[in-house]
Amino acid sequence: MRCTVFGTGYLGATHAACMAELGHDVLGVDIDPGKVAKLSAGEVPFYEPGLAEVLRRNIEAGRLQFTTSYVEAAAFADLHFLGVGTPQKKGEYGADLRHVHSVIDTLAPLLDRPAVIVGKSTVPVGTAAELGARARVLAPAGDAVEVAWNPEFLREGFAVEDTLHPDRMVLGVDRDRPGSAETQLRQLYAPLLAEDIPFLVTDLATAELVKVSANAFLATKISFINAISEVCEATGADVTQLADALGYDARIGRRFLNAGLGFGGGCLPKDIRAFMARAGELGANQALHFLREVDSINMRRRTRMVELAAQVCGGSLLGANVAVLGAAFKPESDDVRDSPALNVAGMMQLHGAVVSVYDPKALDNSRRLFPTLNYATSVADACENADAVLVLTEWAEFAALKPDDLAGVVRARVMVDGRNCLDAQQWRNAGWVYRGLGRG
Numbered sequence: 001m002r003c004t005v006f007g008t009g010y011l012g013a014t015h016a017a018c019m020a021e022l023g024h025d026v027l028g029v030d031i032d033p034g035k036v037a038k039l040s041a042g043e044v045p046f047y048e049p050g051l052a053e054v055l056r057r058n059i060e061a062g063r064l065q066f067t068t069s070y071v072e073a074a075a076f077a078d079l080h081f082l083g084v085g086t087p088q089k090k091g092e093y094g095a096d097l098r099h100v101h102s103v104i105d106t107l108a109p110l111l112d113r114p115a116v117i118v119g120k121s122t123v124p125v126g127t128a129a130e131l132g133a134r135a136r137v138l139a140p141a142g143d144a145v146e147v148a149w150n151p152e153f154l155r156e157g158f159a160v161e162d163t164l165h166p167d168r169m170v171l172g173v174d175r176d177r178p179g180s181a182e183t184q185l186r187q188l189y190a191p192l193l194a195e196d197i198p199f200l201v202t203d204l205a206t207a208e209l210v211k212v213s214a215n216a217f218l219a220t221k222i223s224f225i226n227a228i229s230e231v232c233e234a235t236g237a238d239v240t241q242l243a244d245a246l247g248y249d250a251r252i253g254r255r256f257l258n259a260g261l262g263f264g265g266g267c268l269p270k271d272i273r274a275f276m277a278r279a280g281e282l283g284a285n286q287a288l289h290f291l292r293e294v295d296s297i298n299m300r301r302r303t304r305m306v307e308l309a310a311q312v313c314g315g316s317l318l319g320a321n322v323a324v325l326g327a328a329f330k331p332e333s334d335d336v337r338d339s340p341a342l343n344v345a346g347m348m349q350l351h352g353a354v355v356s357v358y359d360p361k362a363l364d365n366s367r368r369l370f371p372t373l374n375y376a377t378s379v380a381d382a383c384e385n386a387d388a389v390l391v392l393t394e395w396a397e398f399a400a401l402k403p404d405d406l407a408g409v410v411r412a413r414v415m416v417d418g419r420n421c422l423d424a425q426q427w428r429n430a431g432w433v434y435r436g437l438g439r440g
């Protein structure tokens with residue numbers, strides 16, 4: 001089949017490459033000529049394990065191209081995916097839909113044949129119906145333009161795996177205007193459906209809500225364990241053992257019960273806020289009041305970490321040398337959007353600490369966002385003369401650190417484990433002060 005994908009960020013670039021991997025002819029579209037040039041040359045403009053290989057393989061096979069031209073895109077295919085970003089509005093909780101609107105407003109006037117536009121971006125419930133109406137007014141093909149919604153659940157760091165082997169697929173269709181979206185997507189995703197991956201067809205609103213509800217649930221699960229972690233700290237209990245014990249209950253499950261610095265990134269924080277904003281517009285704001293608490297527990301983790309750092313530095317961060325290991329919002333990513341690690345590093349600097357940050361992949365993005373922090377070239381470089389070492393992103397390289405690796409480098413043997421990824425006993429036995437979040 002032939003399809004286009006609008007937007008070539010984490011979501012769009014991965015979707016385009018993976019659809020080509022399934023054997024389809026794909027044209028990726030982006031308004032940024034720099035991104036298009038990079039992708040066309042087989043380079044991924046961000047860090048995503050395994051994506052470069054899929055990209056190159058399919059470019060070489062002639063199945064995957066990129067362009068900035070909407071005219072070319074409209075001529076290329078009659079199935080168009082929409083994968084542009086929906087960030088948080090400046091100064092408001094709601095989602096900023098300007099990129100989504102801009103794709104529809106530019107593409108629709110070029111649609112002179114029947115076409116299906118399939119949204120993958122995370123949008124407030126009601127957006128798909130509105131975009132459908134908007135597209136049909138603007139398109140010469142008029143009522144022959146269908147808008148469907150196929151939310152994307154991929155995790156950064158596992159984007160290729162999640163796209164080619166999702167745990168489920170959801171397709172929202174316009175129940176008032178039966179079209180060909182379902183038939184076309186069943187054909188497009190045939191190799192996945194052959195693996196018995198559940199494929200749920202719903203109305204548009206349900207599909208939009210599935211995505212935000214899933215992210216709200218994950219955020220709630222993380223904030224739940226972080227709230228329990230606060231109680232653990234107050235009593236001297238150990239939240240990691242507690243989470244293990246909870247996790248054996250199959251109804252609860254151990255995943256997303258890692259207490260620590262909390263969630264960040266380009267999705268969870270802004271999605272729960274946009275969800276609250278939309279519920280408010282719909283007159284259902286009471287229903288999601290608890291998400292405010294989820295958000296607040298999460299943000300409190302960051303200030304708690306700064307307090308803990310001050311505590312282990314003798315009561316004040318003023319003049320303290322602090323090594324921060326990790327800047328990305330999670331391991332296997334170079335994404336620093338709303339990164340708890342980078343936030344904490346910035347806050348400690350405001351409190352007078354000399355902060356030295358190291359991350360295996362996210363240094364360039366961090367420098368752009370926080371140019372005034374010191375960036376180190378290795379773990380040892382960051383930890384030189386440190387009064388405290390803080391692990392704020394659980395990269396495997398940091399989780400594998402042994403006390404002897406750093407003993408001769410630091411000024412004081414103090415380890416603060418913001419992700420509860422180190423063996424507390426091992427560090428204490430080696431004579432270090434070890435502090436974790438929620439670990440007594």
Ligand code: UDX
Nearest residue numbers: 152153154155156256257258262263264265267329330
């Ligand atoms: C998330 C959803 O998982 C994905 O389905 C959706 O499509 C996009 O948003 P992502 O943003 O890539 O994906 O990150 P995720 O792996 O969910 O982690 C989010 C944050 O939660 C990270 O900052 C991570 O460190 C944190 N986290 C995760 C915890 O603090 N504890 C956990 O137990 C799990």
